[in-house]
Amino acid sequence: MSYLKEFTKGLVKENPTLVTLLGMCPTLAITTMASNAIGMGAAATFVLICSNVAIALLKKFIPKQVRLPSYIVVIAGFVTLISLILQAFVPAVYDALGIYLPLITVNCIILGRAEMFASKNNVAASALDGAGMGIGFTLALLAVGSVREILGSGKWFGMPLIPEAAQEAIKPMTIFVLPAGGFFVLGCVIALVNKIANRKPPEATGCSACPNRESCISIEKCDNTAENGEKEENK
Amino acid sequence: MNKLFVESSPHIRSAWTTQKIMLNVIIALCPALAMSVYIFGIKALLLTVICCTSCVLLEFAFNKITKREDTISDLSAVVTGMLLAFNLPVDLPVYMAIIGCFVAIVIVKCLFGGIGQNFANPAITARIVLMMSFAGNMTKWTAPFAWKDGVDATVSATPLAAEKLPSLSDMFLGFRAGCLGETCIAALLLGGLYLMFMGLIRPATPLCFIGTVAVLSFLYGGCDVNFMLYQLMSGGLILGAFFMATDYATTPLTTKGKIVFGVGCGLITFAIRQYASMPEGVSFSILVMNCLTPLIDRFTAPTALGAVKPKKEGKE
DSSP, X not given: OOHHHHHHTTTTTTOTTTTSOOOHHHHHHHTTSXXXXXXXXXXXXXXXXXXXXXXXXXXXXXXXXXXXXXHHHHHHHHHHHHHHHHHXXXXXXXXXXXXXXXXXXXXXXXXXXXXXIITTXXXXXXXXXXXXXXXXXXXXXXXXXXXXXXXXHSEETTEEOSOGGGTTTOOOOGGGTSHXXXXXXXXXXXXXXXXXXXXXXXXXXXXXXXXXXXXXTTHHHHHHHHHHHHHHHHO | OOOOOOOOSOOOOOSOOXXXXXXXXXXXXXXXXXXXXXXXXXXXXXXXXXHHHXXXXXXXXXXXXXXXXXXXXXXXXXXXXHHHHHTSOTTOOHHHHHHHHHIIIIIIIITTTSTTXXXXXXXXXXXXXXXXXXXXXXXXXXXXXXXXXXXXXXXOOOTTTOSSOOOHHHHHHTOSSSSTTTSOHHHHHHHHHHHHXXXXXXXXHHHHHHHHHHHHHHHHTTSOHHHHHHHHHSTTHHHIIIIITTOTTTSOSSHHHHHHHHHHHHXXXXXXXXXXXXXXXHHHHHHHHHHHHXXXXXXXXXXXXXXXXXXXXXXX
């Protein structure tokens, strides 16, 4: 298993936001400004690396039946850590992220990586996986956040892009800062990434087409229910 | 003719083509356009022409780029452009109108598969996007006949929010501030009746839409006929009810469904006007009901002739 591959797969091929569509809540909520995207991405990457490492270390001690609550507790610990650090050293970012900072605890990317990767791999691979996924998440947020900030408020990282003389004539489209614009931009970015990656729409849907299929724990159970579902439909 | 044609159904075709229907809608919109030029000056015509041209060009370009069949000759893009222009204030900057055309044609219509495939009315959606994006410009109304006095952009509130109301006859003839094509009730009614007479729209939706708003406003205003009439003639109610809520692709097929659609539009319009923070709710109500249309169609689908309804369990 190549360690480099564990790192790079999160950037584009299995990008958590644009390919597996995990963590939609922070993606849509905080991408109104590019700087928010960086803040959220950095915080989530930190939590992701730490929790992946911790869970990879603890995987032998966590009973399978209570693994999800255990993961959440581990993740919540790191989220508390990062939010206290942010509050102390960068209060501006802390204020901008608001409720979405504690909500990193329930970000499905982090729980997803714990369940799908860290609980089955060694510490080094898990750390690299966490870093790759975190950076992929950050890049996706940055792309969506930049488009929304530029079109929606005419700024980028807070710098006004429209010259003052033209501000009367050219107005930014407020809808891109609103939730509707968030969905729209996210859809366009996903379409663009699919185009760049030359990804065709999957012929099959459901579990058999899932990009995380190989690393999925419950794949056998899932395949069975999918087959049953098809049988019932055929009736 | 000694040829034998073998083809699949439908075998009976009406003489109505999409092009003819759209041409008739354009004719029906013409009185309102003429009145808006009279009320708001030549700028109204200019904005309408700009909207129509950009809609047609955008559709042409999209079909060329995506290598689809060219559909601009069916005139539906012209109708969309006209309806969009009718929903804009006359002094809106041109680039905003063109953004609206882009939303209507490229995003709402072509990306969903072109004419007949769109789930929402393109002009309505474009208006809402513009409203959300450029709230300041979209609610900057021009007073009627400002062009005659040579005054530029006299701002005047729409009657729904104004304190001093124009007289009822002025409202009927459209001598009030508002969007370009929505003001002249007389011309819009003329156009709507023409479409009904030609059999192109069914009366169910507009009647239920306007009727619901009328009844609710009458009760809300304490049985005040005046209040009700102002509610009916202000905003885009008549334009929306006759020309937007009767769009084929985005409204229910059956009469029962059309009634549900109209009543739903009326309820939402009334609720937004009286209880929400916005003065006008016609466009939002139509968009919401557009989204519900597949559901309405499903619940009002007629049973086929001779079909036996499946019995509910536990019932003899």
